[in-house]
Amino acid sequence: MGFSWRGLRVLITSGPTREFLDPVRFLSNSSSGKMGWALASEARRLGAKVTVISGPVSTLPPKGVAVRWVETALEMRRQVLKTAENADLIISAAAVTDWRAKVFSAEKIKKKTGAVELSLIPNPDIIGEVGEIKKRKEAKALKFPALIGFALETKDPESSALKKMRGKNLDMIVANSPASLSSENIRATLLLKNGVKRKLTLLPKRLCARAIFKEAEAFL
Numbered sequence: 001m002g003f004s005w006r007g008l009r010v011l012i013t014s015g016p017t018r019e020f021l022d023p024v025r026f027l028s029n030s031s032s033g034k035m036g037w038a039l040a041s042e043a044r045r046l047g048a049k050v051t052v053i054s055g056p057v058s059t060l061p062p063k064g065v066a067v068r069w070v071e072t073a074l075e076m077r078r079q080v081l082k083t084a085e086n087a088d089l090i091i092s093a094a095a096v097t098d099w100r101a102k103v104f105s106a107e108k109i110k111k112k113t114g115a116v117e118l119s120l121i122p123n124p125d126i127i128g129e130v131g132e133i134k135k136r137k138e139a140k141a142l143k144f145p146a147l148i149g150f151a152l153e154t155k156d157p158e159s160s161a162l163k164k165m166r167g168k169n170l171d172m173i174v175a176n177s178p179a180s181l182s183s184e185n186i187r188a189t190l191l192l193k194n195g196v197k198r199k200l201t202l203l204p205k206r207l208c209a210r211a212i213f214k215e216a217e218a219f220l
Helices: 034-046 075-088 127-141 156-166 205-219
Strands: 009-014 049-054 066-069 089-092 099-101 121-122 147-153 172-176 191-192 197-199
Touching: 009 034, 009 075, 034 127, 049 075, 075 127, 089 127, 099 156, 121 127, 127 147, 147 156, 156 172, 156 191, 172 205, 197 205
Parallel strands: 009 049, 009 089, 049 066, 089 147, 147 172
Antiparallel strands: 099 121, 172 191, 191 197
16 A cells, blocks of 8 residues: 555645835745645645645635745744644745844835945744754654755755755755746755655646655655
C-alpha cells in the first residue's frame, strides 16, 4: 500500500506581507499567493487537512481549505507559532517582507521636497524560528512537523538555498527566482535534506506543487 496523505495536517504560509510606514503607505513585494493556493489545492486533493496563513492577495483560496488572513510579518509569525505543533507538515511559501518601519507614523507622512530617509528594522525569520524549535524537539526525541521552505534567489540559487536549508533545519527547500512572482508558472529545483536534488522544468504552479508533495513523502 502506498503513502497516504489522508488525514495529515498541512500548514502553509502564502502571499506577501505588508509593513506599513503610515496609514496609507507600506513596504511589500509582488507575490500573488498563487504558489500557496496551488500547494493548498494539491494537499486537499491528496486528502490532507489544510490550513493556509495568507497575506493580502486578490485571488480566492481553493475550496475546502481553512484560511487565516494576516497582513504583517508579526501577525503571520503569531499565527504560525500558535498552530505549528498541530501540523504534520509546514510549508513556508509566503514572501515575508524582510523589514518594517522602526517607527510607524500614525499620521500620513507629508510629501517633502528632496530625499526622505526611512529607518527600517528586520522582521523575524519565521521559518528559521520554527526550525530552531524543531531542532530542540528533535534533541529530546519529541515529534515536530516536517518543514519545507522556499528560497527566492537572484545569484547562485542552489548553493544559497542549500545554505538556508541547513541553517534553518529544513527537510526540503524549493529554489526559484523572482520570475515566479505573480506568474502562473515556476521553474524550481527541489533540494532535500537527504541529498536528493530534483530540477524541474518551467511548470504550472499546480504541477510544481504536485512534485513537492511527491518528494515530501520521503520524510513523512
